[in-house]
Amino acid sequence: MGPRLGFGVFDYDLAHMLGGAVLVLSFGLLYQRRVSAVITLYAMQAVVLAAAAAWQGWVQGAVELYLTAAITLAAKGLAIPFGLRAIVRRLDIHRTIETALGIFATMAFGVGLVALSILVVLPVTLHAYALTREDLATALSVVLLGMLMMITRRNALTQVIGFLSLENGLILAAVGVAGMPLVVELAVAVLVMLVFIVFGVFFFRIRERFDSLEAHHLDRVGRAQR
């Protein structure tokens, strides 16, 4: 077990703040309606996540976490948002996106999910030290908010961004657990999947086929086949 950490210790406070910032950006993603703004928010979240990973590397003295941070920054902070913007330009989807729920309802659900993850994680991690506990609770919140975003958005591209943000939560969880092996390898594997998903949109040319990137058009095709 590492040293006891708590409020007022700089190591802890900064890690806490970075984790919190990732979570706040998740909320930003939830209410943002414009596609380009959603992509910008996602890139910001990835940059903050990279900072969080690097800080965890410093606090834990784990050199390999710097690598995770570098991968996160390069791929999720720069390359993926760049690819997403290219898709938006190519497929010409500069409009606002329909959501299944209103802003207030979505935010209320989001707050509920954060409360849920705190209630779930904090009581069961009493033996772990504070940094890991808080980090895990924040990470679970980010994962759940990502899922909420996937559920409330009807547009395939924003569903993908919801998924990407969910994966940010997973990396946040992995870097917060001290001494976990294979974090870099797992981060790379996650990244491969993300790249596949992002280019899945492009590759399948959903827009060209259905004249819109809305997932319920796809459902209609499915129903006709049944």
Add this chain to the structure above:
Amino acid sequence: MSMVGEVLSLPGLVALVPLAGGLLVGLVRRHDIAGWINIAVAAAAFALACLLPWEAGAGLLLLVDPLAAHMAILTSFVGLTTAWFSRFYIATEAAAGRLDAPRLRQYHALFLFFLGFMLLALLSNNLGVTWVAMESATIAAVLVVGLPRTDAAIEASWKYFILCGVGIALALFGTIVLYLAAGPALSAGLAAMSWSTLVPAAALSHGPLLNLAFVFLLIGYGTKAGLAPLHAWMPDAHAEGPTPVSAVLSGSILNVALTMLLRLRGLMAGNAAAIAPGPPLMVLGLLSLLLAAFSLWRRRDAKRFFAFSTIEQSGVAAFAFGLGGPAAVFAGLLHLTLHTLAKAAVFQCIGRASQLKGGQRFRDIGGLLAGHRALALTLAAGIVAVAGLPPFGLFTSEFLIVMQTVARQPFLAVPLGIGLVVGGWALSWRLITLCLGEPTPDRGPDAGWAMLAPAWLHLAIVLVLGLAMPAALTAWFTTIAGSVR
């Protein structure tokens, strides 16, 4: 043993051979020999997997215990017979203009990648490696499902991607929490991520964290096992992907996921402070069984119909694993094994029938017995086997599961029985419409015996195990059931 040495050991090679073969097929320009390379590589993987029971042991990355060895042999066997079937099926598809030459090669390469990553997931000792292998197998399967490039195939692979992507993401969260849970028992490092050390150390692990990990892993791997309510990807992926892939999807990816759940069950059962893993598994199993059994009646697409039947059987196996105890786990493993063989045979027959009749809706396929006796009889035998009717082996396994339920949870025997009867009834009804009645016109080429041979082999095994199970096999299954607590 070093990690590199381990990768080049026998269990490592079982997974490495198909992966290398996939690369080779991807690089070979001549698509006509790709099918034969596929068969040769799958045969090599099967031959290597057959040696696994003598190589038992746990390394840093790989684990060969009776359960892993059995599942690897089964998966590579189905991989081999399906590779054989694919060679002829895909050639017919290409002749009909539904797949062009580059896609033909992509198909064979992706098939081998899919097989290799499934074998890696089964044989891996490290939870992280298992996760990466499952994810990679998912990506390979998604790409192969989308290969026909029809609107419906793209929708199916998109749905598969998103649902299984979320499932697999939750499984990663579960893996991280599991590592944290093992902290008090095992010092940090690879040991706290290895099945071979996690299970014996379960008693000392942190109970409440194990619960949290269990929930996420159950949802994550349960999605891949097609357990309700996360089964929605399965019918689409089965119906729209190339049929040989449906045959492998149906049996193998589900087996991999259920193997993980079975190991997880052993882990949870070893800790007194953790929740009992049985009831959640039983609930999900029963839910899948009932939902699928009633859905069967409303299906109009043959491949979709059999995909629902797969969800049903996956539910039965999960229920048996949830019930626990050597006898129920024995029955569940037997059920899973026989179902894999029988369902692969059924999908191979349906694939051939839909090529013959030019469609996979029930209204396109009818009266097979009139013109295509061999195909109709094989299909009929396959459906009888899947429906759990004697003399096939699935009758034995379902009977064992029902008997165990009656003895230990009598009230649960009622929904279990209802599900099995309703499902079996729907299958028998469809058997009649497919094989008997007015023949529908043929719109495709007639294929030779070569495409039916794998189905005969599978059904012969299922039949022999139903009539008289050899003592050696009974002992083998008992060993596996005993080894997983």
